[in-house]
Amino acid sequence: MRETIAAHRPAHVLVEGPADFTGRIGELLLAHTPPLAIFSYVRDAARTRLSWAPFCDYSPEWIALTEGRAAGAQVRFIDLPGWRAADTENVYADAERRYADATERLCRALSVDNVDVLWDHLVEAHPYEGLAERLNAYFDLVRGEADAGAEDTAREEYMARWVAAAAARDDGPVVVVVGGFHRPALVARLANADGDTIPEWPTVPDVPEGTETGSYLVPYSNRRLDAFTGYASGMPSPGYYQRLWESGPREAAAGLVADVVTRLRARRQPVSTADLISAKALAEGLATLRGHPHPARTDVLDGLVSALVSDALEQPLPWSARGPLQPGAHPVVVEMVAALTGDRTGRLHPDTPAPPLVGAVAAELTALDLDGSRDVRLDLTDSTDLRRSRVLHRLRVLRVPGVERKSGGDTTAAERWQLTTSDQREPALIEAAARGGTLPDAAAGTLADRADRRNEVGSLAGLLYDAALCGLADLAGDLTTRVADGVASARELGPLGAALRVALGLWRHDRLLGTAGSALLGTVVTTATTRALWLAEGIRGGDVPAEPARLRALAAVRDAVRDGGAALGLDVESAIGVGGRLVANQDAPPDLRGAGLGLCWALGAAVTPSDAVPRAPAVLGDWLAGLFAVAREEVLDDGGLTSVLDELVRALSAHEFLVALPALRQAFEFFPPAERERFATALVARHGGEGSGRGLLRVRADPVLVAGGAAIEEAIDEMLTRAGLADL
Structure with missing residues (x-):
């Protein structure tokens, strides 16, 4: 780009970018530190849409702007305004998705993994020899087999009008900087243009009535640019390409290796000199094998993995299948991706306008x-x-x-x-x-936008709580109405319970937030409580694992009936009746049977929990989870239940205990550490010990591992007994 502008000294430099920002190109040319982006938005009564057009040091658009202005050219953006492309993370990244078929065939033909490796192979590994011809052939191929779509067709028609207007003035060369996907279409349109008239400069489309638009420069970062971190920018490894731009291919390869090694050693991952020699040799060998005059990006990466990773990888390498790192990625690969991304963050000049x-x-x-x-x-x-x-x-x-x-x-x-x-x-x-x-308006707009994208009643209730914390009374009223509508038709107990907890908390406590005693919130609490009891009684499932979400829902029902029943007209006896039917229903999951008993107990019904404890190891923990979730305080005050549980667990075989242990651990998670210590102390006293049971909560070995070992020992003892070898 720099060489083209220097050679032709153009009168016009036309750049694919939002035309409504042309009059503000001077802002772009302040002494910023890229990466940065033109951020555009459009807001109407229905929603807010956003788009970003990013620039790096090495972006052709950035070079065209800076070098074109330095050469005295008229520099203009020629694409439709940014607000027309809103809802796109990067307006220059979308074409690639539409020509995937052609690039996939090229990848197969050239035996490379994906379009990023293909680009390295065709362009970056051979930056000078026949570059223009390769680029033209590449984009002619992919565009020739792709459907541009209505949006791109409109954009190309608009850009072609700008190019035709500049060329018709005949006051000097015209340099046009667009994505390669658009080049064949623009060339075809210009070949059919009427050369006898001088067209007017196109006008910028008017903003639709009733909408607000805006554009600002924002600092960007390599992380936002990097496709490996999950953004839609389509730029893999911006840190590496920054090195390539600044220092050339060999220095970029060496710098990548050095950065990876530094990161690994900082995290106490051993990397020896022999490893580095091996990585370099492998990268050089791969480059030769692949026909590259010097190691390209994937040559270096594959060499590093081969030299530094000796165990099996559980997921594909991110540069072989573009996408964010998944949990459990190998630590060497994690540091390699971090080195590829880099930590560069752009900075704007202090004189840059801001909202x-x-x-x-x-x-x-x-x-x-x-x-x-x-x-x-x-x-x-x-x-x-x-x-x-x-x-x-x-x-x-x-x-x-x-x-x-x-x-x-x-x-x-x-x-x-x-x-x-x-x-x-x-x-x-x-x-x-x-x-x-x-x-306040920005926070309200954000919460309203999230509410428009969420239909689940629990999520809406969470947004209602946020609105109250933000002091946004008007928005809170609207969200409360939506939550009220949602709870009346809720089909899932977990989300309904989440909404009930939020509404009850705001109705009962939040005098500071101005929501305490709200009649509308009271209606939400009453409706949600009644609906939750109805849903709970209809759940079937046999011996399925405990579901904490539905147990928290019944705990919220307990609080609503116990603390708000008189004021809200909630009948205690009706709730106890539902709890009793849950206890008796053997088709209900064990956690709901335990929760039903807990609901009766917490609401003052006469129950004997120690007589209701199931003896089957497979359901014991889930049943206790339900009981503990709804009647935690009552359980702590009942010494008889602790004794029954102790006797029951002691009577389990090692294998039965191993089966019951995961659910038992989940059940006791409903108690905070101080209350678990009370249990442990009671058990110590029951077995004749003295002092606190805190030490029982600090066992270093994994309890599941200990229980598994005990079960193995028990099985071996039984085998020896059957063989008559127990006394040897």
Whole structure:
């Protein structure tokens, strides 16, 4: 690109980019540090849509802008405005998905894994010899077999009008910078253009009535660019290509190896000099085998894996099948991907225009003493701290980096937050401005947008709680109505229970948030409680594992009936009746039978829990999970149940205990550590010991492993006894 502009000294440089930003190209040419992006949005009554057009140091568009302006050319963007392509993470990444068939055939023909390796093989490994011819052949092939679609057809027609207008002026050469996918179509359109008239410059499309649009520059990062991290940008390994751009192929390969080794050694992964020599030799050999004059990206990566990974890999290497790393990836591969990505983050020049939200948030954080890095403790009964809390919750909802709540919520009036400075805060706030011009409006817009994308009642209730924490009363009212509609028709007990917990908490406790005693919330609680009891009684399933979500739902029913029954008209006897029927129904899952007993017990019914404990090891833990989830406090105060459980568990064989252990462990997870210690202390005393049972909770060996060993020993003893060898 640089050589083309220097050789032709064009009068016009036309770049694929949002035409509505042409008048602001001067902002792009400030002394920024790429990567950066043009962020565009459009907001109407229905939704907000977003798009990003990123630039790296080595982006052809970036070089065209900077070199074209330096050469004195008229530089223009010629694509449809960014808001027309909104909802696309990167407006230059979509074409590849449409010509996959052609590239897949090329990959098979050239024996490479994917389009990224294909590009390295065709272009990066041979950067100079016949490059233009290879690129033309490549894009003619893939475009010739791909359907452009209506959106691309409109874009190409618009770009062709700009090119035709520039060429018709005959005041000097015209350099056009577009994605290779569009080149054949533009060439064909221009060949059929009328050469007898000088067309007018195209106009920028008008913004539709009733919509708001905007565009701003935002700092970008290599992580957002990298396809391996899950973004849709389509740029693999930006850190590596930055090295390639700056230093050339051999230095890029050496730098990648050095970076991987440094990262591995920092994490105490052994890498010897012999390993490095082996990796280099393997990379050189692979390059020769693949016909590359020097090691390309995948040559280096494959060489490193061969030299440093000796055990079997459980998943494909990410550069052989583009996509984010999956959990359980080999640590060497993890560090290789991190080295490929790099940690480069762009910076904008201080004079770059920003939406008012950025400055408003900075001013508010300073005024409330919330700027910088610090640990913040808030007392929500204090009016200033309540205001601080709402500001921080609004930033949390917007997912602004460096704002994390460490504790608080539910019935407590205390919160603790950890604030840290982050270079990602500025782009997050710029992008948040698409949702609203002020912090409350941006938070409300974000929550409303999430609500529009979620139909599940539990998720809607979570958004309702967030709206209350943010002090967004109007939005909270709308969400409450939607939650009320959702609970009346809910079909799943778990999500319904989540909604009930949120609504009950806001109705019962949150005088600070202004929701306590709300009539609409009271209706939600009443409807959800009745619906939950009805759903629970209809569940069948036999001896299926415990489901914590539905157990939490019945715990919420307990709280609603016990704490709000009188005010909300919830009948205790009706709830006890449902609990009793659950206990008696052998077709119900064991966790619900235990939860039914717990519901009766917690609501004051006369029950004898120790007589109801099932003896079968396969269902014991699940039944206890239900009981503990709903009647935890009652269980702690009942010494007789502890004794029964002790006797029952002691009577289990080693094999039976091994079968019961996973569900038993899950059941006792319903008790916090201090309460589990109470159980352990009671068991120590029951067996004649003294002092705390805390030591029983700190066993270093895995209990499942210990139980498995005991079962094996028991089986061996039985075999020896049958063979008459037990006394030897």
